Amino acid sequence: MQERSPETDVIAFRAAEQLLAARDPRGAIKLLDPVIAAHPESRAARLLRARAYFAAAQLRSAEQEFLHIIEREPDNAYAHFALARTYERANRPDRAQRHFRLAAALDPKPEYLRAAKFDSDE
Structure with missing residues (x-):
């Protein structure tokens, strides 16, 4: 397994943005999960994952992510x-x-x- 680095997390985040734009929210979620595991307080990654959950009709997960963001911001x-x-x-x-x-x-x-x-x- 490849070791994570800030660069690979940025690449994964940008790729997740592209997948969400291409209407592949589940693919975006898969890329974002390890990014958020490595950076749990990244609001940008959490907001993107919340949007992906919403697009994938995973409404309970989207709700939890948006609430997480609102609690902190x-x-x-x-x-x-x-x-x-x-x-x-x-x-x-x-x-x-x-x-x-x-x-x-x-x-x-x-x-x-x-x-x-x-x-x-x-």
């Missing part, structure tokens, strides 16, 4: 938005709405504001 609007999309896809609208609103409050991007539905009673 509570002002990460994207992580809140992506977690909300995960809850929405898992048919958990109350939880989704809370995180859509947090994302919009942290970063008033039009996409986040639309999802937050501040002007409705939902």
Whole structure:
């Protein structure tokens, strides 16, 4: 087995980005697992793996990864938005709405504001 180095982890991370872009989220997850094992606090790697889990419809794993990121970076609007999309896809609208609103409050991007539905009673 090849010894891991920071360079091989960067290569694996970049390859995982490419696999996710090419719609191979499971391949991306396989590349990211050892990167995260070597660097458990890498938010970039965890966020990429969370996105891959979401794309692979592994919603519970995606939820856990997004929550891990939010626990360490509570002002990460994207992580809140992506977690909300995960809850929405898992048919958990109350939880989704809370995180859509947090994302919009942290970063008033039009996409986040639309999802937050501040002007409705939902």
